[in-house]
Amino acid sequence: MPDQRKKLVEVQDLTVQFGSRRHPFTAVDHASFHIYQGETFGLVGESGSGKTTIGRAIIRIHPTASGKVLFDGKQINGPISRELDREVTRRIQMIFQDPMSSLNERAKVDYIVSEGLYAPGRKISEAQRREMVDKALCDVGLLPEFASRFPHEFSGGQRQRIGIARALIMEPDFIIADEPISALDVSIRAQVLNLLSQLQKERGLTYLFIAHDLSVVRFICDRIAVIHKGKIVELAESEELFAHPLHPYTRALLSAIPQPDPIAERNKKLLVYDPACHRYSETNRPGWEEILPGHFVLASREELEEYRELL
Amino acid sequence: MGEQLQNPILSIEDLNVKFTLRGQVLHAIRGVSLDVHPGESIAIVGESGSGKSVFVKCTMGLLDANGQITGGAIRYNGMDLTSFRTDEDWLKIRGREIAMVFQDPMTSLNPLKTIGKQIQEAVELHQGLKGAAAYRAVLEVLSDVGIDDAPRRYKQYPHEFSGGMRQRVVIAIAVACRPRILICDEPTTALDVTIQTQILELIKAMQKKYNLTTIYITHDLGVVANVADRIAVMYAGDIVEVGTCEEVFYDPRHPYTWALLSSLPQLGVKNEPLYAIQGTPPNLFHEIRGDAFAPRNPRALKIDFLERPPMFAVTQTHKARTWLLDPRAPQVAPPEHIRALREKGGNPYA
């Protein structure tokens, strides 16, 4: 049966580089994936693997070295028309990693939340703007009175809600949530995760959810891509990935999940990923292979045979 | 258990700490008692602001200037540390008897000195080694904490290390002082899970090798299942439950411990909201009446709002400060998640 779902975001062979042209550093290396409308797509990997860079390339903060990013069928990386730029700026929003440092400390919540509305080409009356701020704050469970306060007067969870209100006010279709809960206390994490899934149900939002903690990602994502040093090494539906992790890096990540269970923890076998284990060479190169419908893995011919045995 | 019969290495009794802030008084630690036994590893768990850091800072004389111990005792090696007044007193303890690893490794490393020099200073000061012997000791320490290519690493500066490696160096420095007690305040919160697990393994290995007593501080109960022999759960400046790791995970008794466990995403059910604790922690500027968790506890009893519960013993090693353990209290079963954890015991993904 052909897949009927609409692809809202398509990332094709994306490469992002930093540094000088003569000494480039490849932060994202030929990454490909797509995100269906209405789904939550997880991107996990260790610190420095390129997760944030992918998010920032999609919202056009970082230029791309090669490859394509399509949004709603239209290419949005590289030079695009001013109209399309405006459309993308509104429809794609990002929630940032650290709620403690991502808000402008000198601005009041009112300004922080509605900053995006001041973009050129949007004519909104002061009364309308006010109303929209009030509504956005209510949507994330904050009081309209908070608009006149400064960020430092809020707790971590409240600050993260301010960050979410700031994204919602633009009425986006697609939200990139970059580690939205990593910096939060456990007891607040649950609140923020619940808020994100409630908003998704109400508005049919699509999420790219970036994290390093697989236990959280499993809980909220429909599909998960695992990234290691700029390369996506595996991609599958969440439950499939947990049931049949194939790539040794995915298996190492899964083995590290802390379990709230002393007996399981004591018997746990920690797997360490050694990139040398692949023995890749000129003649033995890895490719991006669909081993089962919807389950992709970066593997050489030989490895593919081994992985088939594991299924 | 055998270790319970030994004398504690550190014994805290009815500790009270208050801060003065703009003329107002904040009661941060409200009568906490805890015995730490030699060689054990104990975890102190609780949400942000519950008083975990303040509690352990008292044992090293590191309380902020506006804070004061207003009651209780901290006994270590025949001394009551609450009577210490001068930095000279504390220098006998800090580093050499009790050492601490902080959450952010950058705050404890000097960015202008090489990693090797910083470890060497600790080695020279605390192990009395000099010159080539001290240098060799530094190389050993570096390989102890899993940093390869030690001679090259010796000459590097903190910014040339990744976050996880810096935290290893901080642990290396703490251990090089040969303390008897190692306190780790959120040693892994800033790190990703793979590195987090490696750091916890490292601390465990150091504990074995140097026969350390360790105190871990974290807000994440999920993280300590692996490393703790015992767990103390803190809420609003008070220890509300303490027990062995198994007792706290498989048979928790305080409603706050239930809530903390229930909100772990590992226990969530897909497509259903995660359990989230309602409300906010109490304002410590106000005197607290009754059980501090009562306003957020949907099944609180009437007495919870009136009188502070005493510590009830569940077993010899397990105690909780909740009226639910009073013989007159109605039977209240823990939430379903928690029972499930016990039943599945040993395999949460079964």
Ligand SMILES: Nc1ncnc2c1ncn2[C@@H]1O[C@H](COP(=O)(O)OP(=O)(O)OP(=O)(O)O)[C@@H](O)[C@H]1O
């Ligand atoms: N503006 C930049 N200039 C130069 N290098 C950069 C820049 N931004 C990121 N990098 C590098 O690109 C790589 C990927 O970084 P990125 O921030 O995407 O990682 P991440 O997966 O989000 O990590 P974390 O989990 O720590 O947030 C890293 O090696 C980083 O040092």
Ligand SMILES: Nc1ncnc2c1ncn2[C@@H]1O[C@H](COP(=O)(O)OP(=O)(O)OP(=O)(O)O)[C@@H](O)[C@H]1O
């Ligand atoms: N110097 C200070 N002046 C006033 N209040 C303080 C001071 N230091 C700590 N407090 C208060 O004491 C209480 C306990 O703080 P503490 O830092 O011990 O919390 P914690 O449990 O370590 O939290 P976290 O997980 O966020 O580190 C908090 O209410 C805090 O605001």
Ligand SMILES: [Mg+2]
């Ligand atoms: Mg990032």
Ligand SMILES: [Mg+2]
């Ligand atoms: Mg603290």
